[in-house]
Amino acid sequence: MIYLSICIPTYNRSNYLQDVLESFVNEPEFIETDEIEIVISDNCSTDNTESVALEYVNRYPTKIKYNRNTENIVDGNFEKVLSMGSGAILKLNNDTLVLNKGSLAPLLQDIKHCYENNLIPFLLNGTMPVYKEPIVCKNASSFIATVSYSCTWIGGFCISRESFQKIDNFSQEYSLQLVQVDVLMRLLKRGCEFLVIPDKFYQSIVPAKKGGYNLPKVFLTNYFKILRKYLVSREELKAFREEKRIMLFKFVLPWIVTISNDANKKASNFTFDISDYKKVVKNEFSALTYLEFEFTFLIKFILFSSKAFLKSIINTNTV
Template sequence: MQYKLSICIPTYNRANYIKDLLESITRQITPNIKDEVEICVSDNASEDNTKEIVESFKNIHPYITYFRRNKNMGADNNYLKAEEIARGKYVWLMSSDDILLPDAISTALKYIQKYKDIGIFAVNTIMFDPALRAAVKQNRDITDLIYTNSGEIIKKLGAWFGYISGFIFQKHLWDEFAKYKRFIGSAYSLTYIYYEIIKKGAALLKIATPLVGYRSSNDSFLQDGNYPRIKLDIVGYNDISAFVFGKHSKEHFQINASVVKYHVFNHILIAILSDSANLKYRIKVFALCFKYYKFYPYFWIKDLPLIITPSFILRFARFIYRKTFKRKQFIKNDNNN
């Protein structure tokens, strides 16, 4: 039996979150679509009660497939395994601490049915607080956008292909490149596969409607520290984009420019505001960024000033922002409602 859509969840020690995700999915799989959608969970030998939670759902919902490893094989192998056990024509990888927003599955199925020539669908998101009680940020896309040119896709979305829950894709396109098992250990093997799919010429449709909710301040890769986390992004995106598109390609430059503008800036900001950016951290980050981004203007005009700014100044600026600009925006949105 082939499903239309496989929602694939790689997980490890996310018992505190995966119940929310499974509830958000199963409540949307109504009797009229239960033969069209499956859930695939790949458990990387979790040491908490993830197994018990998933099996409690599996006992009720027969469309759930649960695979559990005997030992942790790393994030990349878990991504690949979650997709490997899928039987759907389309696959939606899902981070186990995210949730599906109401009507996300029915919306996804409508797009799959209508746009059969699209290889990848990029989904819109809403950021919530860590407890999922309140929305914090939403990307305000007004209309759907279709990109058929690989260069345009990379220009618009190149640095976002590391977000697990952000894309729905045709399984056969993924399988063509997953078999090579490249960049295992980088935490961005999925990014490599997406880049190869795009390079081959797959069209992408960016869905304006938000389908996924994610938690702010819940980055599992931060458990190894702030410097290893920022290095993961810098080295991963640089090496993968250079391998796929070429070190001197426009795509490689655009991806690095986007990473240094958004990801690197945000990682540094988080480290400083959490009092984790001591002098040693700042020196190491400067050296790393200089090595990879010395020819990128955003490093000099955006990241470097942040690296050298004292923590108390940023905390004061955040306080003022929350008391004035953010409050004004909240009042404006409240009045509009």
């Protein structure tokens, strides 16, 4: 029986994809059992992604599947790659997400536990070290309070094949670039229970270029739009208010500070658009929260710049 489908949507990252595939195929559980498969959906890449993928398909024809879209369907590729999976649990896997050596066995054990207990796994991958044991979340408010903005990470997203086949219009929030969050909320509102797993199974490769979208719009405007639709009870609204502040100050603010400093470099690693972040924050928060945000940004920006400056001096003096 196939318990786990590793579903990899990819575009123009053949070198990273090869590292990801290699990290799985060398695990004993992949080699010695028929409980895991890998499915790859190529979003019409212009590099050699197809040849890399087909090399692995030829090596493991019963365990790896490959599809090439005739055009780039952007986030619609999440639904496409999940639809290719045959496993009881379908897991999205970034094309930059390399499995740690020896991690497939405990991951598979958690997947089997979820299947046997009618739970859907969600992987935090060590991002919240405060959690030492898996946590069962039975509703949307407890889930958001537990995982916070980690719910936006596709590498943590899993869905049972049964739930995937039953859900209507999977990609209905395609335009908001957070299809996965909308699906998670729908599952929770329908009574699905999640097992939030804190363990670190993966290492993420930092790509040469990261971004390509409007960061504050996606993670503030769009994210909040989705949550507003589903978090409506008193308990849920409380969780939503808390999540808004967490997303703003713990996620978006550090990114804006980093990108603002990085913008001064000639070889920037980031291609995020943050040009209208002040307008977005003003639209989503009170005037007092906006002032708090601006003040905090200024302090963090100065500290970030000072550390970078001191580091450059130290490096210069040690050459």
